[in-house]
Amino acid sequence: MSWVLDLHGVTVRRGATTILDALDWQVADGERWIVLGPNGAGKTTLMQIASARMHPTSGTATLLGETLGRVDVFELRPRIGLASAALAEQIPGDELVRDVVVTAAYGVTGRWREQYEELDTERATELLRAFDVDALANRTYGTLSEGERKRVQIARALMTDPELLILDEPGAGLDLGGREELVSALAELARDPHSPVLLLVTHHVEEIPPGFTHMLLLGPHGAVQAAGPLEEVLTSQNLSAAFGLDLLVAHGGGRWLARAATPAATQGRHQERHQERSTLPNG
Numbered sequence: 001m002s003w004v005l006d007l008h009g010v011t012v013r014r015g016a017t018t019i020l021d022a023l024d025w026q027v028a029d030g031e032r033w034i035v036l037g038p039n040g041a042g043k044t045t046l047m048q049i050a051s052a053r054m055h056p057t058s059g060t061a062t063l064l065g066e067t068l069g070r071v072d073v074f075e076l077r078p079r080i081g082l083a084s085a086a087l088a089e090q091i092p093g094d095e096l097v098r099d100v101v102v103t104a105a106y107g108v109t110g111r112w113r114e115q116y117e118e119l120d121t122e123r124a125t126e127l128l129r130a131f132d133v134d135a136l137a138n139r140t141y142g143t144l145s146e147g148e149r150k151r152v153q154i155a156r157a158l159m160t161d162p163e164l165l166i167l168d169e170p171g172a173g174l175d176l177g178g179r180e181e182l183v184s185a186l187a188e189l190a191r192d193p194h195s196p197v198l199l200l201v202t203h204h205v206e207e208i209p210p211g212f213t214h215m216l217l218l219g220p221h222g223a224v225q226a227a228g229p230l231e232e233v234l235t236s237q238n239l240s241a242a243f244g245l246d247l248l249v250a251h252g253g254g255r256w257l258a259r260a261a262t263p264a265a266t267q268g269r270h271q272e273r274h275q276e277r278s279t280l281p282n283g
C-alpha cells in the first residue's frame with residue numbers, strides 16, 4: 001500500500017529532552033485523522049515533521065512518497081497545506097482577506113505581485129465561499145474575529161489544492177459559536193471525497209467533527225497511547241491513560257464528550273502540581 005504518511009521510529013530530541021520517542025504512524029488515502037494528547041505531548045512537533053518543516057533526529061518520515069532528507073522540501077511543501085498558530089502570526093494585519101488566501105498559491109504572506117492569475121483569484125473566492133467568509137474578502141485580516149481568521153487560514157491552506165491538509169489546533173481561542181461553526185465547516189470538508197487527507201490536532205474531544213475516521217492518541221513525551229479507527233481508540237480507558245486522569249468518554253449524534261469520572265479524579269493532578277510548585281526554589 002502506498003501511504004500518504006509513513007513514519008518509522010521517528011524520534012525528536014532537543015538537548016536532553018526527548019520530544020517524540022520512536023513513533024510509528026501510517027496514514028492512508030481518504031483517511032481523516034484526529035491527533036489528540038495533553039499539553040507538551042509533542043503534537044505540534046509531529047505536525048512540523050508531517051508538513052516537511054522539520055526533520056526527525058532519527059527514524060524515517062515519508063510524506064506523499066518522498067522521504068525527508070532525500071527530497072527538496074521546497075518542492076514537497078506546496079503539496080501539504082498547513083494552518084497553525086505559528087503561520088498565522090506571519091500574516092500581516094493590513095493584508096486584504098482575499099490576498100491572504102491567494103498569496104498561498106505563491107508560498108508567500110504579504111502581497112508581492114500586482115497581477116495574479118485569474119484562476120487563482122477564482123479559486124480563492126471559491127474557498128472563501130466554502131468557509132462562509134466570502135463577504136469579508138475586501139476587509140483587512142486584522143479586523144476579523146478569531147473565528148473568521150481561523151476559517152480564512154484554512155481556506156489559505158487549501159489554496160494550493162494540497163494532497164494532505166494539516167490543521168494544528170484550529171479551535172484554539174474560539175467561543176462556543178465559533179467552535180460549532182468550525183466543527184460544521186470541517187465536517188463538510190471531511191465528508192467531501194475530493195478533500196485531501198486531513199490531520200486535525202486538538203486538545204478537546206468536543207472539537208472532533210463528524211466524518212473523522214481515525215485517531216492518534218499521544219501520551220507524555222510523544223509516546224503513542226493508541227492509534228487506529230476513531231471509535232476503537234477514543235475510549236475512556238485510553239483517554240484516561242493518555243491524560244493521567246480518570247476520564248469518561250461519551251459519544252452521540254456524531255459528536256464526542258469527555259469529563260472527569262468523579263470530582264476526586266482530578267485530585268492526583270492537583271497534588272502533582274502542588275508538589276511541583278513546592279520543589280521550585282521559591283515554591
Ligand SMILES: Nc1ncnc2c1ncn2[C@@H]1O[C@H](COP(=O)(O)OP(=O)(O)OP(=O)(O)O)[C@@H](O)[C@H]1O
Pocket residue numbers: 014017019037038039040041042043044045046203
Ligand atoms: N526547540 C525546543 N527545545 C526544547 N524543547 C522543546 C523545543 N520545542 C519543543 N520543545 C518541548 O517539546 C515538548 C512538546 O512540544 P509541542 O509543542 O510539540 O507539544 P504539543 O503537544 O503541541 O503541546 P501543546 O498541546 O501545549 O500545544 C514541550 O515540552 C516543549 O516545551
